[in-house]
Amino acid sequence: MTELTANSNTLSTDTPFTQTSQSLDTFAPRILKWFDTNGRHDLPWQQHKTDTPNPYIVWLSEVMLQQTQVTTVIPYFARFMTSFPTVQDLANADWDTVAEHWAGLGYYARARNLHKGAKQLVAVIDETGDFPQTVAGWEAISGVGLSTAGAIVAMGLHGYGVICDGNVKRVMTRWAGIDGDIMKSATTKELWALAERLTPSNDSGHFAQAMMDMGATLCTRRNPQCELCPVSADCIAHAQGRETDYPVKAKKKPKPSRFSNALLMQNDSGEILWLQRPDSGIWGGLWVLPLQFEQKTQGKTVLTTAQDDDVYESEFTTAEQIINEWLAKNKLTAQSVSNSLLDDAPIKHSLTHFHWYLQPQQLTLSAEQAQALTKALQAADINVVWSSSDDARANLGLPKAMIKVLESV
Numbered sequence: 001m002t003e004l005t006a007n008s009n010t011l012s013t014d015t016p017f018t019q020t021s022q023s024l025d026t027f028a029p030r031i032l033k034w035f036d037t038n039g040r041h042d043l044p045w046q047q048h049k050t051d052t053p054n055p056y057i058v059w060l061s062e063v064m065l066q067q068t069q070v071t072t073v074i075p076y077f078a079r080f081m082t083s084f085p086t087v088q089d090l091a092n093a094d095w096d097t098v099a100e101h102w103a104g105l106g107y108y109a110r111a112r113n114l115h116k117g118a119k120q121l122v123a124v125i126d127e128t129g130d131f132p133q134t135v136a137g138w139e140a141i142s143g144v145g146l147s148t149a150g151a152i153v154a155m156g157l158h159g160y161g162v163i164c165d166g167n168v169k170r171v172m173t174r175w176a177g178i179d180g181d182i183m184k185s186a187t188t189k190e191l192w193a194l195a196e197r198l199t200p201s202n203d204s205g206h207f208a209q210a211m212m213d214m215g216a217t218l219c220t221r222r223n224p225q226c227e228l229c230p231v232s233a234d235c236i237a238h239a240q241g242r243e244t245d246y247p248v249k250a251k252k253k254p255k256p257s258r259f260s261n262a263l264l265m266q267n268d269s270g271e272i273l274w275l276q277r278p279d280s281g282i283w284g285g286l287w288v289l290p291l292q293f294e295q296k297t298q299g300k301t302v303l304t305t306a307q308d309d310d311v312y313e314s315e316f317t318t319a320e321q322i323i324n325e326w327l328a329k330n331k332l333t334a335q336s337v338s339n340s341l342l343d344d345a346p347i348k349h350s351l352t353h354f355h356w357y358l359q360p361q362q363l364t365l366s367a368e369q370a371q372a373l374t375k376a377l378q379a380a381d382i383n384v385v386w387s388s389s390d391d392a393r394a395n396l397g398l399p400k401a402m403i404k405v406l407e408s409v
Contacts, residue, residue, distance in 0.1 A: 017176065017194060017197065018176050018177050018178075018236065019175070019176055019234065019236075020234075023234045024197055024198065027175075027198050027231060028198055028199070028200045028207055030230040030231055031207065031210045031211065031214060031230060031231065032206060032207060032210055033230065034210070034214075034229075034230035035206075035209065035210030035213055035214075038228075039209070039210060039213040039217075040213055040216075040217070043061075043070065043074075044057075044061075044074065044077060044078065044081075045057045045058060045060070045061035045077060046155075046209060047155050047156060047158075047205065048155065048203075048205050048206045048209050053155065053156050053157060053158050053205075054156065055131045055152055055156030055157050056086065056087045056121075056131070056156075057081075057156065058151065058152050058155045058156030059117075059121075059138075059141075059144070059148075059152050059156060060077065060080060060081075060090075060114070061073065061077055062148045062151050062152060063110050063113070063114050063117075063143060063144075063148070064076060064077055064080075064105065064110070066107065066110060066148070067106075067107055068105065068106065068107070070216065072105070073105075076101070076102070076104075076105050079101055080101055083097070083101060084101075087118050087121050087122060087125070087131075088122055088125075090114070090115065090118040091115075091118035091119045091121070091122040093115070095115060095285055096396070096397060098111060098114070098115045098397075099111060099285055099286050099287075099396075099397025100395065100396060100397040101397075102114075102397065103286065103396075103397040103398050103399065103400075104398075104399070104400045104403065106399075106400065107352070108282075108283055108284055108285070108286060108399065109143075109284065110143060111285075112279070112284055112285060113142040113143025113144075114143065116142040116143075117141045117142045117143055117144065120140075120141050120142060121141060124137070131156075131157070133153075133157060133159070134153065134159075135149045135150055135153050135161060136149075138152050138153060146164075147162075147163045147164045147165045147168075148165075149161070150162045150163045150164075150208070151163045151165075151208055154204040154205035154207075154208045155205035155208055155209060156205075158203075158205055159204075160199075160201060160204050161204055161205070161208065162192070162195050162196050162199045162204065162208075163195065163208045163211065163212070164191055164192050164195040165212070166215070167211070167212055167214070167215025167216055167219075168195060168211045168212070168215060169182055169191055169247055170215050170219055170221065170246070170247055171211060171214050171215050171219045172191055172194050172195065172198070173191070173237075173246040173247040173248070174219060174224075174235055174236070174237035174238070174243055174246040174247075175231055175234070175235045175236065175237070176194060176236060177236030177237060177240075177246075178190060178191065178194070178246070178247070178248075179246070179248050180248060181248050181249060181250050182247045182248060182249055183249055183250060187248075214229075221244075222244065224243050224244070226238050226243060254298070254299065255350070255353065255354050255355050256296055256297060256298045256303060256353075256354045256355075257296065257297045257298075257354060257355045257356075257357060258293070258295075258296045258354050258355070258356050258357065259293075259294040259295050259296070259297070259346070259357045259359070260291045260292055260293050260294055260356065260357070260358055260359070261291065261292040261294065261334065261358075261359050261360075261361045262289045262290075262291055262347075262358045262359065262360050262361065262402075262405045263289055263290040263291070263292065263323070263334050263361055263362075263363060264289060264334075264337070264360055264361065264362045264363070264405070264409060265289075265290065265323075265334075265363050265364075265365060265373075266362070266363070266364045266365065267364075267365055267367065267370035267386055268364070268365070268366060268367045268370070269386075270388065271386035271387055271388055272289070272386065272387060272388065272389060272392065273289070273290065273370075273373070273384060273385075273386055274287045274288065274289065274384065274385050274386070274387055274392055274396060275287065275288055275289070275290055275317070275319045275320075275377075275382065275383070275384055276382070276383035276384075277317065278317060282351065283399045285397070286397045286398065286399050287385070287392065287396040287397055287398055287402075288398070288399065288402055289402060289405060290319065290320050290323045291316075291320055291358075292306070292316075292320065292324065292361075293306045293311070293312075293315035293316060293320075294306055296311075296315075296354075318380055318382065319377055319380070319382045319384075322376055322377055322380060322382070323373070323377075326372075326373055326376055327363075330369065332363060332365075332369075333363070334361035334362060334363040335361060335362055335363070336359060336360070336361050337359075337360040337361060337362055337408065337409050346358055346359040346360075347359075347360070347401070347404045347405060347408060349400070349401035349404060356401065358401060358404070358405055360405050360408050360409055362409070370386065374386075389406045392406075393406065
């Protein structure tokens with residue numbers, strides 16, 4: 001039987017490890033030897049060769065790398081470090097500036113947590129004189145889970161930390177032949193126990209970086225390069241020729257689809273109306289075009305439509321409800337954009353839980369109409385701005401879907 005403690009949480013499994021003691025003991029040395037020769041050593045946030053590691057850099061990169069590839073993150077990381085070289089700089093920045101720096105990176109709740117977390121970290125530093133020094137301390141920061149906290153302590157502080165992110169889970173499930181659904185709590189406990197068993201007590205940050213590289217460059221989701229793998233000799237999935245069967249994850253239902261109009265409402269100067277989304281929910285705190293929900297479908301089945309009162313309340317923000325009612329009152333109708341986009345082929349933007357189809361529609365308002373609509377929105381304490389497409393892209397935090405809309409017209 002194996003019982004291990006994973007950082008601040010006690011995790012145990014009643015299932016013995018499937019690998020031999022010798023394989024378990026030699027796993028880390030083999031991974032580290034491979035990494036030192038073949039791994040990536042030029043990523044801007046890497047700290048395994050640094051005598052005085054910077055946990056701020058590791059924290060920032062770890063949040064950005066959640067569900068996002070390294071190549072996508074690098075330019076965003078560089079821009080953040082230029083504008084916010086210290087955690088105090090990030091904490092003191094206003095949200096719109098942070099949102100504009102994050103725009104296009106996706107999963108925007110991460111940006112909200114990053115900004116909130118920076119303020120929390122500054123409070124800790126002001127009180128203690130330093131960043132949190134333990135996994136538990138980092139878990140108390142917004143948006144930081146157990147694996148991220150372990151990575152920060154291991155790589156950003158050169159302390160002892162264990163990671164068990166998606167890349168690491170893929171390597172371990174294949175090597176150890178763990179065939180439980182990785183979304184189940186029992187499998188999660190087993191994986192954490194194995195991660196604890198494999199992580200060396202000294203220089204765990206070096207090992208964490210090596211495991212991340214293994215999953216990102218060799219033990220990839222598709223077409224793993226087993227012939228180059230330092231642990232393929234005793235990898236159970238490789239021995240069975242079933243590498244891509246791991247990790248096991250229950251098949252998800254197909255994502256539903258949501259259909260909305262994206263209103264390009266212009267004033268007489270050609271400026272477009274932009275609304276700041278509520279802090280919570282999709283694109284929280286970012287700037288978007290007014291959206292008109294049409295319907296939601298599952299396959300060919302219509303689940304809901306805008307005509308359902310409860311759906312209208314849930315799918316339209318307060319700002320969009322005001323605009324919808326104002327347009328109806330003034331008998332104004334937007335026209336579909338078709339000069340560079342077919343009416344029956346709207347923009348598709350995939351989010352975590354659904355596909356969003358956006359149909360750009362244009363409407364030009366007179367100076368009096370634009371002023372009246374602005375007053376109606378501001379009376380409801382809604383942040384609005386009229387801005388050209390170029391200025392909006394340069395100065396506002398726009399989600400990628402809005403950029404797609406602008407590029408379509």
